[in-house]
Amino acid sequence: MINSKLIKEFDSKLTAQDRAVSGAIAKFGINETSLNNDILRKHTHKFSTKTLRGERTSQNKSGRCWMFAALNTARVDAMKNLNIETFEFSENYTLFWDKFERTNYFLDAVIETADEPLNSRVVAFLLADPLGDGGQWDMFKAILKKYGAVPKEAMPETYSSSNTAELRTYLTSMLRFFTKQLRDEYKKSKDRSVLKNMKKDMLYKVYNILVKALGNPPEKVQFEYEDKDKKFHRMPEMTPQEFLAKTVKWNLDDRISIINAPTKDKPFNKTYTVKFLGNISEAKPVKYLNLEIDRLKEIAIESIKNGEPVWFGSDVGKSSERKLGIMDMDVYNYDLTLGYKPKWDKGSRLDYYESLLTHAMVLTGVNLDDEGKPVTWEVENSWGEKPGKKGMFSMGDEWFSNFVYQIMVDRKYLTEDESKAFEEEPKVLDPWDPMGALAL
Numbered sequence: 001m002i003n004s005k006l007i008k009e010f011d012s013k014l015t016a017q018d019r020a021v022s023g024a025i026a027k028f029g030i031n032e033t034s035l036n037n038d039i040l041r042k043h044t045h046k047f048s049t050k051t052l053r054g055e056r057t058s059q060n061k062s063g064r065c066w067m068f069a070a071l072n073t074a075r076v077d078a079m080k081n082l083n084i085e086t087f088e089f090s091e092n093y094t095l096f097w098d099k100f101e102r103t104n105y106f107l108d109a110v111i112e113t114a115d116e117p118l119n120s121r122v123v124a125f126l127l128a129d130p131l132g133d134g135g136q137w138d139m140f141k142a143i144l145k146k147y148g149a150v151p152k153e154a155m156p157e158t159y160s161s162s163n164t165a166e167l168r169t170y171l172t173s174m175l176r177f178f179t180k181q182l183r184d185e186y187k188k189s190k191d192r193s194v195l196k197n198m199k200k201d202m203l204y205k206v207y208n209i210l211v212k213a214l215g216n217p218p219e220k221v222q223f224e225y226e227d228k229d230k231k232f233h234r235m236p237e238m239t240p241q242e243f244l245a246k247t248v249k250w251n252l253d254d255r256i257s258i259i260n261a262p263t264k265d266k267p268f269n270k271t272y273t274v275k276f277l278g279n280i281s282e283a284k285p286v287k288y289l290n291l292e293i294d295r296l297k298e299i300a301i302e303s304i305k306n307g308e309p310v311w312f313g314s315d316v317g318k319s320s321e322r323k324l325g326i327m328d329m330d331v332y333n334y335d336l337t338l339g340y341k342p343k344w345d346k347g348s349r350l351d352y353y354e355s356l357l358t359h360a361m362v363l364t365g366v367n368l369d370d371e372g373k374p375v376t377w378e379v380e381n382s383w384g385e386k387p388g389k390k391g392m393f394s395m396g397d398e399w400f401s402n403f404v405y406q407i408m409v410d411r412k413y414l415t416e417d418e419s420k421a422f423e424e425e426p427k428v429l430d431p432w433d434p435m436g437a438l439a440l
Helices: 004-013 017-029 030-034 037-041 064-084 091-112 122-129 137-147 165-189 190-216 240-247 293-305 347-352 395-401 415-421
Strands: 224-226 232-234 254-258 270-274 288-290 310-314 360-368 376-381 392-395 403-412 426-428
Touching: 017 030, 017 254, 030 091, 030 137, 037 426, 064 091, 064 293, 064 310, 091 137, 091 165, 137 254, 165 190, 232 426, 254 293, 288 415, 293 310, 293 360, 293 376, 293 395, 293 403, 347 360, 347 395, 360 395, 392 395, 395 403, 395 415
Parallel strands: 254 288, 270 426
Antiparallel strands: 224 232, 254 403, 270 288, 310 360, 310 403, 360 376, 376 392
């Protein structure tokens, strides 16, 4: 029991150093007081191998990092193929189709679970965040396969694409009310075909709002540009799907997700999917191949050496100094200022909800030591040019080991055994599994 005697005992244990540090923390905060300035010597933003990259982008006040990271990865091929200095795809275009398709995906899930109790864990999960901004690589691949991509000028940003809170809040309320209507109808009719007929009108209501808030997605685009040699080009009018194929030339089926989840329930060299994780109903389910962390690094290094940047998902808020753009396990001396620092391992962090994938960025470089081992990694973020070194971050290799959970790479970088393992039927994880987390 906590009483005055216990409090006096604890108070007597406070040292002079504790009291001195408390003044600094009170004035400057925990992180500022705990900042390890010696770490700056390690993060010089010098990298032995780098890929091509475009100008910094900003997701502004939206959770579209997974889109920005994916399009920032894809644009490197577009820049090479078109011989241009920089380029940006429209993130508003992919946002529109994600919101619309995710509405349909959510309503399908509501219809599927119509006979579940309202207070069941699965229904509660679906209603918690039916139309968030975050996503996964396979979800973005589904958008690209169905809708292609367009230049930013073909569907520029709007207030609601750069500031998604208002739109997301209103649409979330709509989807929860649609859920009530669908479940009320099912109680009466017990007929899912009636619910599917109701869905069409619900979809139109959402489409109407999306057009007003984000604009009408173009059916065709005509791109004009000046190449590095100052030569003008006008590409013929084409569909967004044709434009993506012409500029990027990816085989999207070969762009796959590799994860590192060192937990007992997810053996390595096995595949996994997550129930109710997706956005396009007819697309293939999300699929991950779980590999050791050293394999993720080896694959990423090989890709970077070949000039191909790597989309990755991590827990960006852990051991990360945003202003300096440094992600390092030793960036803060919490053990010195606060007197205690939990000694987590990666698997335990996942098991106890201490960490999960929260943000997607792009690996564009790596600094290898004389033995070819990574020391630091260059990271392209989507927070504009203010954080880090003009928007670029430096990530320590130990941080990679602890907080990088997923990479997207070309399947050609897998071994034959890994490629065979990827073809196996995935184990279906619960919707609330940490590997179902969405990058924001």
